[in-house]
Amino acid sequence: MKECTKCGIEFPIEMFDKNKKCKDGHRSSCKNCQKLYRQNNKEMLAKKKLKYKGKYAEKDLEYRTAHKSEIAAKNKIFRENNKEKFQARNKKYYEENKNNPGFRERRKSYGENHFEEIKAKRVDYFKIYNKKNQFRRNIMSQKYRTKKLNLPSTLTVEQWEMIKSNFNNTCCYCGQAKPLQQEHFKALSNEGEYTINNIVPACKSCNCSKGAKDFFEWYPSNKNYNNKREKNVLKFLGYTDKAQQLKIC
Numbered sequence: 001m002k003e004c005t006k007c008g009i010e011f012p013i014e015m016f017d018k019n020k021k022c023k024d025g026h027r028s029s030c031k032n033c034q035k036l037y038r039q040n041n042k043e044m045l046a047k048k049k050l051k052y053k054g055k056y057a058e059k060d061l062e063y064r065t066a067h068k069s070e071i072a073a074k075n076k077i078f079r080e081n082n083k084e085k086f087q088a089r090n091k092k093y094y095e096e097n098k099n100n101p102g103f104r105e106r107r108k109s110y111g112e113n114h115f116e117e118i119k120a121k122r123v124d125y126f127k128i129y130n131k132k133n134q135f136r137r138n139i140m141s142q143k144y145r146t147k148k149l150n151l152p153s154t155l156t157v158e159q160w161e162m163i164k165s166n167f168n169n170t171c172c173y174c175g176q177a178k179p180l181q182q183e184h185f186k187a188l189s190n191e192g193e194y195t196i197n198n199i200v201p202a203c204k205s206c207n208c209s210k211g212a213k214d215f216f217e218w219y220p221s222n223k224n225y226n227n228k229r230e231k232n233v234l235k236f237l238g239y240t241d242k243a244q245q246l247k248i249c
Helices: 031-040 042-066 068-081 083-097 101-113 115-132 134-148 157-166 204-210 215-221 227-237
Strands: 180-184 199-203
Touching: 031 042, 042 068, 068 083, 101 115, 115 134, 134 157, 134 180, 157 199, 180 204, 199 204, 199 227, 204 215, 215 227
Parallel strands: none
Antiparallel strands: 180 199
């Protein structure tokens, strides 16, 4: 705890800005008093700042030029460590100025003058995002294709994990533990929904081999045919005598 020399109130040490020149390493006045001082002396502080800038402008420019990469690296780390704070500040500023004609004009002008730069940044961003969220992007793509045909599209990430677990994280057709894809048991072109009752895990080879073929014609003649795996697939999807008994989710 420390007593403020301005207001005389005792505060925790965190309420005092750091200052190496002071004995305890913190200012003698609290943050509240500092804020009040800045509010009451805006004009004087602005003039002082302008005078300081003019006096040390050349030295400041020399330093920044000589340490450009070092300053950029420090700023990047600071922004990453305070990402939420910057996002909140930018959002607040946008909400306060979005109806300001001058603000809109500056945004438009910046976009026109830096079009190629912004485009390149967006392309790089989406490349990284798609790489990190490949599975999520795949689900979004599947849902888009299914909805375009006015078919049910309700499969979730949790349901997909459950489906893979049901088949021990192996291909339901060949039984190998390869990278798994979402395979439409009943093809999309044949009104196959994107639901838990129509999606099974398959390796790339089996998925490509089956394609839009009918399971009951394709699988018995497939080199990886296995009667036990066939029964597991049909049981999971609720098929009896080539007809599905489950309701569509």
